[in-house]
Amino acid sequence: MEKRYIYADNAATTAVSENVLNTMMPFLTTQYGNPSSIYKLGRDAQKVVEEAREKAAAALGCNPSEIFFTSCGTESDNWAIRATAERLAAKGKNHIITTAFEHHAVLHTCAYLEKHGFTVTYLPVGENGVITSEQVAEAITDKTALVTIMYANNEIGTIQPIPEIGKLCHEKGILFHTDAVQAVGHVPINVAEQNIDMLSLSGHKIHAQKGIGLLYVKKGIPMPNLIFGGGQERGKRPGTENVPAIAGLGTAITDACANIVEKDERITKIRNKIIDGILTIEGTRLNGDREKRLPSNINISFLGVEGEALLLLLDSKGICASSGSACTSGSLDPSHVLLSLGLPHEVAHGSLRLSLGEDITDEDADYIIEAVKEVVVRLRNMSPLWEDITNGKEHTKKLLPFVSEITSAK
Amino acid sequence: MLYSDKVMDHFANPRNVGEIPDADGVGEVGNAKCGDIMKMYIKVDGDTITDCKFKTFGCGAAVATSSIATEMIKGKSIDNALSLTNKAVVEALEGLPPQKIHCSVLAEQAVRSALTDYYKRKGVDPEPILGKQSEHCDLHDLPTDE
Numbered sequence: 001m002e003k004r005y006i007y008a009d010n011a012a013t014t015a016v017s018e019n020v021l022n023t024m025m026p027f028l029t030t031q032y033g034n035p036s037s038i039y040k041l042g043r044d045a046q047k048v049v050e051e052a053r054e055k056a057a058a059a060l061g062c063n064p065s066e067i068f069f070t071s072c073g074t075e076s077d078n079w080a081i082r083a084t085a086e087r088l089a090a091k092g093k094n095h096i097i098t099t100a101f102e103h104h105a106v107l108h109t110c111a112y113l114e115k116h117g118f119t120v121t122y123l124p125v126g127e128n129g130v131i132t133s134e135q136v137a138e139a140i141t142d143k144t145a146l147v148t149i150m151y152a153n154n155e156i157g158t159i160q161p162i163p164e165i166g167k168l169c170h171e172k173g174i175l176f177h178t179d180a181v182q183a184v185g186h187v188p189i190n191v192a193e194q195n196i197d198m199l200s201l202s203g204h205k206i207h208a209q210k211g212i213g214l215l216y217v218k219k220g221i222p223m224p225n226l227i228f229g230g231g232q233e234r235g236k237r238p239g240t241e242n243v244p245a246i247a248g249l250g251t252a253i254t255d256a257c258a259n260i261v262e263k264d265e266r267i268t269k270i271r272n273k274i275i276d277g278i279l280t281i282e283g284t285r286l287n288g289d290r291e292k293r294l295p296s297n298i299n300i301s302f303l304g305v306e307g308e309a310l311l312l313l314l315d316s317k318g319i320c321a322s323s324g325s326a327c328t329s330g331s332l333d334p335s336h337v338l339l340s341l342g343l344p345h346e347v348a349h350g351s352l353r354l355s356l357g358e359d360i361t362d363e364d365a366d367y368i369i370e371a372v373k374e375v376v377v378r379l380r381n382m383s384p385l386w387e388d389i390t391n392g393k394e395h396t397k398k399l400l401p402f403v404s405e406i407t408s409a410k
Numbered sequence: 411m412l413y414s415d416k417v418m419d420h421f422a423n424p425r426n427v428g429e430i431p432d433a434d435g436v437g438e439v440g441n442a443k444c445g446d447i448m449k450m451y452i453k454v455d456g457d458t459i460t461d462c463k464f465k466t467f468g469c470g471a472a473v474a475t476s477s478i479a480t481e482m483i484k485g486k487s488i489d490n491a492l493s494l495t496n497k498a499v500v501e502a503l504e505g506l507p508p509q510k511i512h513c514s515v516l517a518e519q520a521v522r523s524a525l526t527d528y529y530k531r532k533g534v535d536p537e538p539i540l541g542k543q544s545e546h547c548d549l550h551d552l553p554t555d556e
Contacts, residue, residue, distance in 0.1 A: 306445055308469035312421060326445050327469035334445070349445040382427050384449040385442050385467040396442075 004367045005318040010205070010296060011154055011182060011355035012322055016248070017207040023251040024209070027244035035241050036232070045243045052250025059257040060199065060216055061190035068215045068223075068233045069246050073181040073202030074105035076215035077148075079226045079237075080177045080198040081109045084146045085118060087224055088175075093145035099123045099131055099160075100340040102150050105200075106179055107336075110148075119143070125340045129158035129288035133165045140172055147176050151183035151199075155324055155337040155353055156288030157297025159187060166195025175221065181205055181213075185256030186264065186294045191216055201253075203245065208252035212245035267356055268295040270365050274354065275300070277369030281376055283389070283406045287338060287351060298354040299324075301343070303403045304386030305350045305379045307334075313375040314352075319368060324351040346385070347402045413470060414504040420474035425481050428463045434531065437523025440516055446472040448520040450480070454528055457487050464520070471510035475517035478502050483521055488528075492539070494521050 007015070016024075027048060033041030035049050050064070057064040070076045085096060098110055100122045110120045121139045123131050136147060147169050152159045162178055169176035177198035180189060185206045191199055198221070203212035217223055229238030275286055275298055283303035302310070307323030314321055324335030326349060333339065334348035354368065380386040389396040390409050400406070413421070430451035440447040446468030453461035462480040466473050479499055483491040496514035500506050506514060522540050529536035 304467065306468050306472070309421070309473060312418075312470045316422060325469070327471075344443075345445070346442040349442075382424065382465050382473070383467040384438060384447050384465045387449075387465065399442075 001367060001370055003318050004364065006360075006364050006368060007320045008354040008356055008360075008368065009320045009322050010357045011157075011353065013204045013210065014207045014357065016209050017252065017255065019255055020208050020248040020251050024244040024248040027247050031243075033243075035243060036230070045241070048247045048250075049241050049243060052246045055250035055254045056201075056214060056216075059184075059189075059253045060201075061192050062216055063219060065234075066216055066219055068217060068237050069241065069249070070213045070215055070237060071211055071242070072213040073103075073179065073200050073205075074213075075226070076200035076202075076213050077103070077105040077177075077179050078109050079215055079223070080200060080217070081106065081146065081148055082113070082226060083224045084175055084177070084198075084221075085113050087222060088145035089117070093143055095119045095121070095141055095143040095145060097121045097123065097136060097139045097144060097147045097149075099125055099149055101125050101129070101153055101155075101337040102148070103154055103179055103181070106148055106150070123149075127341055128292070129153060129156045129337075129341055130292050131160055133161055133168050136165050137168055140168075140174065144172075144174050147174055149176075149178055151178045151180040151189070152187065152294050152297075153288065153337060154182045155335055156299045156341070157182070157294035157355075158288040159183065159292045159294065162196065163194040166197075169197075170195050182294065184253070185260065186296060188260050189257075191218070197221060203249040203252055206252045206256040208249045209245050212242055212249050214249070263358060264295040267358065267360065270360050270362060271295055271298055271356060273362070273365045274298055274356075274368055277365070278372050279404065281373060282408060283403045285347070285403045287341060287343070294355075296356040298352075298356070300352050301338075301347045301403065302350045302352065302376050302380075303347065303399060303406070304383045304389050305376055307349055307351050309379055310350070310352055310375060313378065314371060317371045317375070319371055322353045322355075324353065325349045343402060344399060346399050412507065413474075414506075416478075416502075416504040417471060417474040417506065420477040420503065421470040424464075424466075424473055424477040426463045426477065426484065427465065429465065430461055430463050435524040435526075435528030437520050437525070437527050439519045439523050440468070440472075442467065445469070446513065446516060448472065448476045448516055450476070450520040450524040452483075452491075452524045452528060454488065457489070459483050459486055459488065459491055462524075468513070468516075469510070471506055471513040472516065474503060475499050475506075475513045476520060479517040479521055488525065491521055491525060494518055 033045040035046035053064040179200045181202040197218045199216040204210040287299040307325030308327035324338045326334045338348035433451040434454040435452045438449045449465045451463045462484040464476045466476045496518040499514040526536040
């Protein structure tokens with residue numbers, strides 16, 4: 001097979017689109033004004049910032065005054081959670097509900113709050129990687145200040161029942177935040193219809209540049225500042241506006257949210273082809289629910305293979321992907337997301353995440369399937385763990401229920 | 411994280427992969443839970459390690475360290491293999507990222523484990539020569555500034 005170059009790590013970051021770059025270019029060159037300045041150069045900069053705000057609001061189904069630009073998704077998460085927690089703590093509400101497989105931007109903010117007198121409930125995630133609104137209902141107490149649950153998981157792509165959870169929170173008078181960094185552009189979002197009070201979004205996941213994000217905050221919710229300074233973003237998020245990035249983000253959101261249904265349908269078909277193709281390999285499993293899943297996400301574990309080695313060999317074949325192995329996370333333990341599904345470490349170490357871009361083709365899918373097959377065979381041939389598995393060694397038997405049948409077992 | 415060209419070469423084209431069916435010593439270190447296992451086979455003639463092969467489950471560095479370790483002891487004396495250190499493995503690979511140093515320790519231990527087995531098969535107590543083998547998962551907690 002002729003070598004291809006396939007970027008299949010769009011959940012990590014995406015390329016800046018030509019459309020976005022064209023929007024940004026004037027504000028990186030001749031239109032360099034500060035939006036706070038009174039003269040035309042400044043007014044033009046302010047105008048493009050407000051236009052971007054309108055575009056974001058139109059895409060999310062809210063009012064432009066409810067959009068605050070931030071530096072990234074992480075900042076948006078930190079702000080939403082800390083501001084709400086600290087404000088409601090004064091009213092005796094010191095309980096937060098989240099899930100065990102959130103992004104670290106949420107988990108580490110919650111851990112910080114736990115050190116400052118908060119109680120946090122980390123809802124366990126079922127084997128399919130989807131939590132239920134019933135779980136949330138059971139966790140709510142009269143002290144609950146906030147429920148924060150991601151829209152779609154970054155590693156396994158599972159989509160959570162956000163509208164139902166939001167409805168429940170509203171019935172109970174509890175604020176609801178969602179980290180929608182992975183969902184925007186893949187799932188139709190309407191904050192009003194879906195009962196969302198706060199929503200975090202990141203630009204570089206939808207073909208804007210890195211270092212730009214936003215937080216949607218429903219009108220009427222007071223937001224104490226995370227940082228202090230001038231009057232930008234109505235004094236709520238000071239600091240001179242990143243005008244080119246904001247302009248680009250406006251275009252990126254519009255583009256990402258256009259034709260979601262058609263786009264999803266096409267990508268889902270290719271995704272399913274890749275999943276089915278890879279799952280013909282023995283000793284594998286699809287991590288996360290197959291249906292309630294981002295059209296772009298594939299996460300598969302290969303028994304007897306280590307994730308980083310898999311990535312390096314795929315890289316040599318021109319495929320960029322990612323893994324939840326400990327070696328790629330830089331820590332002792334493999335991904336907390338995969339462990340939250342109840343997977344043993346051994347199965348989590350051998351995981352591969354492919355996150356497809358809109359430009360993925362049928363030919364790319366064929367190439368990926370063949371490359372993965374070849375690489376897995378190569379690594380298994382030199383794996384003493386695979387040798388023990390196929391020889392039916394006792395210590396490997398506990399791993400077998402997690403994967404498809406190993407037909408080459410002796 | 412950046413691997414040296416030497417590490418990438420040994421990962422992409424590992425030397426001495428496989429098994430020796432009539433090996434004189436076989437050692438296995440690491441465990442699947444931690445994400446790396448190395449199995450090393452040696453063939454000994456007199457005082458010389460005439461052949462050495464390995465199988466590894468693990469990351470790029472785990473494969474590269476085991477590959478180069480086999481090169482470093484193959485055709486050499488047992489004394490030479492006994493004195494193989496993880497530092498020598500790191501140097502031969504032109505460096506390893508700090509969080510991958512434990513892979514070099516694992517490679518050193520795989521060699522020592524194969525030699526332990528060799529002595530046991532010969533009816534020689536390996537402990538005075540090789541000491542006790544340590545638990546693998548502790549290796550991850552080694553200081554990373556080495």
